[in-house]
Every structure is written in C-alpha cells, then in structure tokens.
Amino acid sequence: MLSVALALSARATAAPCGEGVWRGTLGKEAVSLEIDKALASGDTLAGRYYRGGSLDELVLTPLAGHPDAWQESDLRGRPTGVLRLTCADGRLAGVRTAAHGGGSDRLAAGAIERDAYGATRLAGLKLRITRLVVLDERGAWQEFTVPGARGLQGLRFLGDGPGVAALNEKLLKHFTDKLEEALWCRVLGFIDRGPDHNNYREDESKVMAYGDALVAISNHNEGACGGAHGGVGNSVRTWNLVTQAWEDVSKWLLPDWLTLASTGELDPEAGPAAEPRATVVGAPEQAEEQPVAPRGSALSRFLDTSGREEREECGDAVTVKFDGAHMWAQAEGLGVAPETRGDADRLCAVAFTIPYDLLWPYLTEAGRRHAADLIRSPRPDAHSPL
Incomplete structure (x- = not known):
C-alpha cells in the first residue's frame, strides 16, 4: 500500500488546497504533513501529520460543513483539535486550534517530495x-x-x-x-x-x-x-x-548441475559415480572420508521428494525455481523457496535446504570456497547475548 501511495505523484500539488506532502512549522515545532486520497476510500481526502521526530501520527478528516477545516484526532479516536488550511503560491498556511480550549498555533509549510514525508523523524x-x-x-x-x-x-x-x-x-x-x-x-x-x-x-x-x-x-x-x-x-x-x-548463490552451481544430478553423474573433480567416496567439507580438523551413496542419484532423489506432498496437493500453484531470486546460502546448505501464484497459495510454498554434501560435486570453485566459509562459520544461536 505504501509503495502505491508513493507512486501517485513525484511532487506535492496545491489543488485542491492541502493535497500533497508538506514540511514546515506548527508554532515553534517542525511538522510534516500529508493529505491524499490514497489515505481514504473513493475520492475523499484524508490526512496525517507528525511533529518533530515523533512516531505518533495525528489523523485529519474533513470537517463537515467547513471546506477549509480538518478534524484532528489521535489513533485512539480522541479529538485533539481542528486545523484550518489555506493555499497560495505553492505554500500551505493555516491555524490549528487545540481541543478543549488548548490554544492555537500557526502552520506554515512548503511542498516536498512525496517520499520525504518521514525524513525528519528518520533522521533523528x-x-x-x-x-x-x-x-x-x-x-x-x-x-x-x-x-x-x-x-x-x-x-x-x-x-x-x-x-x-x-x-x-x-x-x-x-x-x-x-x-x-x-x-x-x-x-x-x-x-x-x-x-x-x-x-x-x-x-x-x-x-x-x-x-x-x-x-x-x-x-x-x-x-x-x-x-x-x-x-x-x-x-x-x-x-x-x-x-x-x-550474493547470487545460484551462480555457485555449475550451469548444467540439474542435468548432471538427474543422470547421477558426478563432477569429474569429485571422482566417477562408480567410486562412491567423497570428502565431507568442513573445518580442516573435521574433514574426513566416509562412504556415501552416489551423490548424483542422492541429490536427484532429494530434489524429487522435497516438498513433493505440498506440490502435488497444490498443483500448478507452486513452481520451484533454482535462481538467485529463490535461493540463498546458509551454514547447512543452499535454501530454496518455491514460488506461488499469490498470497492465497503461500501455504503450498514449503522452503527446503539442499545440504552441501549433496551439492558439492556440482559447485563451482568459487561456490565451494563460499560454502566452506559458511560451513566453518559459528552458529549465532550458540552465542549468548551480552
């Protein structure tokens, strides 16, 4: 919703009076103000503003029978004042009268870029x-x-x-x-x-x-x-x-890794599939040789079974993509997040992690170097906060 609102206009406008984004002073205090149809339904305008660096927003809604006036309230629904606005020469002016006889302050503001509304509070x-x-x-x-x-x-x-x-x-x-x-x-x-x-x-x-x-x-x-x-x-x-x-971790993999995995073939550097022995990668003191099943077939079976139940239940609502937008790296392996058609199908998208020991023959030299770095990395959850 925010991105849609930000795209409505690159700069504030002054017609009708007040519509746009403004920065100036209210009394002696800095103020940032936004009035926009995107805050309400239909063609109705609504507004919001904050003072100084506050995260507390005050809401403005049109005051019935007063075209230049706005009812001001906090987010608990309590009326906090009335703001009357006038526009001239690209400037916004007005008077805010606090609720319950709390006095009044003058407003003076100029138009600013729409995406600069929160800049004052973010800076502090x-x-x-x-x-x-x-x-x-x-x-x-x-x-x-x-x-x-x-x-x-x-x-x-x-x-x-x-x-x-x-x-x-x-x-x-x-x-x-x-x-x-x-x-x-x-x-x-x-x-x-x-x-x-x-x-x-x-x-x-x-x-x-x-x-x-x-x-x-x-x-x-x-x-x-x-x-x-x-x-x-x-x-x-x-x-x-x-x-x-x-990092685009999909580039850690050989271009034809899926084809090699489906045929059960290993990267020549890892040895032929007929010799099912491989090095488990980790810290030097943890590295050891141990027998494993041919990795190509093991990887293929892993990919076939990971998330199969959800994919079969959801049909074409789920697509598994092995690219930079759907993969990431962590200490245990490369993660994969299936893509869905929309939010309604999100329960179908069960992410899974492909262990490095299955992927190792299909990693590039740089991919192996990066994987080894993460495998050796300490697990953050093992370190107590200070």
Whole structure:
C-alpha cells in the first residue's frame, strides 16, 4: 500500500488546497504533513501529520460543513483539535486550534517530495538495542528496535571495513522503509475502520551465519493492511563482505548441475559415480572420508521428494525455481523457496535446504570456497547475548 501511495505523484500539488506532502512549522515545532486520497476510500481526502521526530501520527478528516477545516484526532479516536488550511503560491498556511480550549498555533509549510514525508523523524531515529552478540574474531552485531514500533526488529553490524558499512546502510534502509510502512498501515486502518482496526506490519531480521566473507541474514515479515488476505513472508539473503553486494548463490552451481544430478553423474573433480567416496567439507580438523551413496542419484532423489506432498496437493500453484531470486546460502546448505501464484497459495510454498554434501560435486570453485566459509562459520544461536 505504501509503495502505491508513493507512486501517485513525484511532487506535492496545491489543488485542491492541502493535497500533497508538506514540511514546515506548527508554532515553534517542525511538522510534516500529508493529505491524499490514497489515505481514504473513493475520492475523499484524508490526512496525517507528525511533529518533530515523533512516531505518533495525528489523523485529519474533513470537517463537515467547513471546506477549509480538518478534524484532528489521535489513533485512539480522541479529538485533539481542528486545523484550518489555506493555499497560495505553492505554500500551505493555516491555524490549528487545540481541543478543549488548548490554544492555537500557526502552520506554515512548503511542498516536498512525496517520499520525504518521514525524513525528519528518520533522521533523528533513536535505536534501542535489544541484543548484542559477539562472535570470535569475526565480529559482532546488534539487534534493535525503536520505541513505539512494535513488531519491528533490525540489525546493525559492528566492525570496520567497507563491506560492513555498506551492509549496515542496506539494513537500516530496509528497517526505516518497514517502519514507514507500519506507520502508514496503522493510519490507513484507523481511517477505514476506526481505532479497533486490525491493521499491522511486522518485520524481523536475524543473523543465520557469519563467515569470513559471507553473512546470511533471515527476514520474517507479516501483516494486514487492507485487502482480502494478509501477507506472510520468509527469506534469507547472503551478503558478500568483499564485493559489498548481495550474493547470487545460484551462480555457485555449475550451469548444467540439474542435468548432471538427474543422470547421477558426478563432477569429474569429485571422482566417477562408480567410486562412491567423497570428502565431507568442513573445518580442516573435521574433514574426513566416509562412504556415501552416489551423490548424483542422492541429490536427484532429494530434489524429487522435497516438498513433493505440498506440490502435488497444490498443483500448478507452486513452481520451484533454482535462481538467485529463490535461493540463498546458509551454514547447512543452499535454501530454496518455491514460488506461488499469490498470497492465497503461500501455504503450498514449503522452503527446503539442499545440504552441501549433496551439492558439492556440482559447485563451482568459487561456490565451494563460499560454502566452506559458511560451513566453518559459528552458529549465532550458540552465542549468548551480552
């Protein structure tokens, strides 16, 4: 819903009066204000604003019989004042009168870019650290939230280097985007159904593995913000600290790996299928040779049976794709998330992990190097928070 609203216009407009996004002052305090049809149903306008760096939104609805006036209330439904607006030369002006004789303040604001509505509060966002995890020499990270943002959790890594700095920038942008979505969703629910609405957004990121060059990060998100169905999503992405980019783990596999797996053939470097012995990859002191079934046939059987029950029950609602958008890397193997036609089919999409010992003959040299890095990585859950 937020992305749709942001795409409606690149810049605020002043017709009808007040429609758009504005920043200025209300009395002596900074204020950011949005009035838009996307906040209400049909052609009705509604608005919201916040003061200073607050996460608390005040909602504006048209005041019956007064075309220039807006009824202001908090998200509990309590009237907090009346705001009267006028427009001239691309500027917004007005007077806010507080409820119950609380005095009045003048409003003066100018139009700003639509996606800059939350910039003031995001610039002064105060993070509350909820967990600190320290690994060995690899580094440490913090899990955090912000007061008033129930259900949201972000990550910030500690340490030097451009790879860590670039990752933190990505993670903070993800968190602030989800925070703005959650605040928008709350306002939308209030305008649609009042204070007893059930709109919500949750988003939580966690560290799955932390290697020398790679970090695997999981994300769980869910919410309901209008529409017939809520949404639930789970994903894992792998960040490369060296290249400073998200890793496309499907490129760790040989181009024809699926064909080789289906025929039971092994990568020549791993030895012929008739010699069913292979090295279990791990830390040097853990490496040992042990007999295994021919890996090609074992991998093929694994792929055939993983999620079969759900796929057979759901039919063509589920598609398994082995590409960068549907795969990720973690300490145990490469994960795969099946694709579904829509939210209604999401229970059909059961993710599975292909163990590295089955994939090893079909990994590229770089893929083996990356896999070994993650296999050796300490498990974050084994480290107690400080």
